[in-house]
Amino acid sequence: MFASILHKEFIKLRAFWLAALALNACIIVYVLLEMLKLFRMDHAEVVWYRVIHLGQIYYEPFMYVMVITGIFLAFAQFFPEMKNHRFRISLHLPLAPHNIVLGHILVGLVAVVLILAVDVMALYIMTGLYFPSEIVHRSVFTVLPWALAGLSAYIGSTLVLLEPTWRLRIFNFVVSLGVTGLFLLPADPGAYAHILIPLFALVLFFAPSVLLPAYRFRYRKF
Amino acid sequence: MTQAECSTDYAIEVTHLKHQYGKRVIYEDLNFKVPHGKVFALLGKNGVGKTTLIKILMGFLRPTAGDCRVFGDASHELTPETRSKIGLLFEGHLAYEFMSIEGVERFFAPFYANWKQELYYDLTGKLGLPKNHKIGNMSEGQRSQVVLGLLMAQQPEMLILDDYTMGLDAGYRRLFLDYLADYLKAGDKTVLVTSHIVQDLEKIVDEVIFLERGGYTTQMPLRDFLEGxxxxxxxxxxxxxxxxxxxxxxxxxxxxxxxxxxxxxxxxxxxxxxxxxxxxxxxxxxxxxxxxxxxxxxxxxx
Structure with a gap:
């Protein structure tokens, strides 16, 4: 039965997932072209100096697209469920409500993670073509917090969408903005490397919070 | 009366139910009981709270006060087992538009032990559409047939139909009623139905519950109402x-x-x-x- 929930969400999300993947692929190509442009405009040693010593980041668009991917997939998954309160169909199924909700979230998170993993892998490979391994690792550690921001944006958007009252929806929005913003604070490249595990744990603990608005939707008083 | 007695005597039992949206009181002291194996029509003008009552019965609304039990469970704490006994038709024939005729059947089938696939395909087959046709590309009447097919395949002990006539022409309404009549032949099935087209209900309803503003109710056998x-x-x-x-x-x-x-x-x-x-x-x-x-x-x- 739980597998049925996962399968249903997969069917619902697959077209949107492909659209998000296409958007991310465009960004990957754009970042690759930006990187190649750096080497065309200047000598390689100048580019290395800028990237290694001055901390220039030529892959910043990943920050935006990762957050947008999280928000987009959350809307694709839950906006139609809130329209006419269609989510009631799922919540009437003979399964514990938390299993139903967490099944939905699991599929959404996996969908976001897969796309973000493609971004990180692409950055890893293309950076490795022109830079030493230290820079490759630093680049990956720079985008990983952004990937966590993408996951946080997905969870935060879900919190906002599932909440039935405007007052708490605004509250959830502010909380989500705060949590997601933590991963996007201006910092030197790779500065988050040593706290990635606690930050990942934060996202992990943020995920079950969607149960609260889901239960408020399920057992509402108005 | 104990909870055990409630669960055996009545499919639905509403006692001193109060509900309000902000300051607007929908029911002050609503009371009625639905015994097993009967077809009940919940009737009333627009805005008296029929859909609200169905939302409360299915646990989608927590009542302000009072007690509302379905198969003995408090309606806002229905167990998965109890939910499996209830076929629920949401107002507007809500369905997963992104799924196909075949896909939606495959999705619901594992949830229900007595699933009758043949009943579903018997109904949806009348649409003359391929099995991979998306529900989102159907008319409201066609979608109602898919939803009805799912309810019939589920073979629930109780059906709750919230305004099944919405958006349906006479042909689809008749089809709906024909299948409902077949479902009732199995015996011991309880149905609670709301509808704006009351004449359709005359042939199948045993009892009527009239809901009036303020939550006043009158419950009686349909025959007594029509004769009296x-x-x-x-x-x-x-x-x-x-x-x-x-x-x-x-x-x-x-x-x-x-x-x-x-x-x-x-x-x-x-x-x-x-x-x-x-x-x-x-x-x-x-x-x-x-x-x-x-x-x-x-x-x-x-």
Whole structure:
């Protein structure tokens, strides 16, 4: 039965997932072209100096697209469920409500993670073509917090969408903005490397919070 | 009464139910019971709280006060086992538009032990559409057939149908009722239905629950209502006091040249009652009426 929930969400999300993947692929190509442009405009040693010593980041668009991917997939998954309160169909199924909700979230998170993993892998490979391994690792550690921001944006958007009252929806929005913003604070490249595990744990603990608005939707008083 | 007794005696039991949206009170003290194996029609004008009541029964709304039990469970704490016994048709034939005819059947089948796939395909086969046709690309009538097929395949102990007629033409309504009649043949099935087209219900409903503003209810067998509730006309051209509603005259409507009076009392009693109140019953006449007229007479036109 739980597998049925996962399968249903997969069917619902697959077209949107492909659209998000296409958007991310465009960004990957754009970042690759930006990187190649750096080497065309200047000598390689100048580019290395800028990237290694001055901390220039030529892959910043990943920050935006990762957050947008999280928000987009959350809307694709839950906006139609809130329209006419269609989510009631799922919540009437003979399964514990938390299993139903967490099944939905699991599929959404996996969908976001897969796309973000493609971004990180692409950055890893293309950076490795022109830079030493230290820079490759630093680049990956720079985008990983952004990937966590993408996951946080997905969870935060879900919190906002599932909440039935405007007052708490605004509250959830502010909380989500705060949590997601933590991963996007201006910092030197790779500065988050040593706290990635606690930050990942934060996202992990943020995920079950969607149960609260889901239960408020399920057992509402108005 | 203990919870165990509730669960065996009644499919639904509503006791002293109160619900309000902000300051707007929908029900103050709503009480009714639905025994197993009966078809109940929940009737009332728009805005009296029929859909609200169904949301409460299915646990999508927590009542302000009172007790509401479905198969013995508090309605806001329905167990998965209890939910598996209830087939629920949401207003507007809500469905997963992104799924196909075949896909939606495959999705629901594992949730229900008595799933009858053949009933689903019997109904959806009438659509003449390929199995991979998306529900989102269907008309409301076609979608209702898919939803009905899913409910029939589930073979629930109780069906709750929230305004199944919405958006359906006469043909689809008839199809819906035919399948509902087949479902009821299995016996011991309980149905709670709301509808705006009451005449459709006459053939299948055992009891009616009239819901009125403020949460007042009248519950009785449909046969008793149809036989006992009467319409009288009283010409306006005779000089007399204007009749008014009271404990015997349930409702009065303007019938053009006549007043239309509605009452459960027989002709002689109504005539005597009017006379007692100084209204001459001259010209009083009982008129025949169907279920819809009786419904409107009972609840009022506007």
């Amino acid at each position: 509730f009467r319409q009288y006309s009283l010409p306006k051209d005779v000089c007399r006091e204007v009749p008014f509603k009271d404990e015997m005259i349930k409702n009065i409507e303007d019938g053009g040249a006549n007043y239309l009076l509605y009452s459960f009392a027989n002709f002689r009693t109504v005539a005597a009652h009017l006379a007692e109140r100084g209204i001459t019953p001259e010209g009083l006449e009982q008129l025949p009426m169907g279920f819809e007229d009786a419904f409107i007479g009972f609840t009022g036109r506007y």
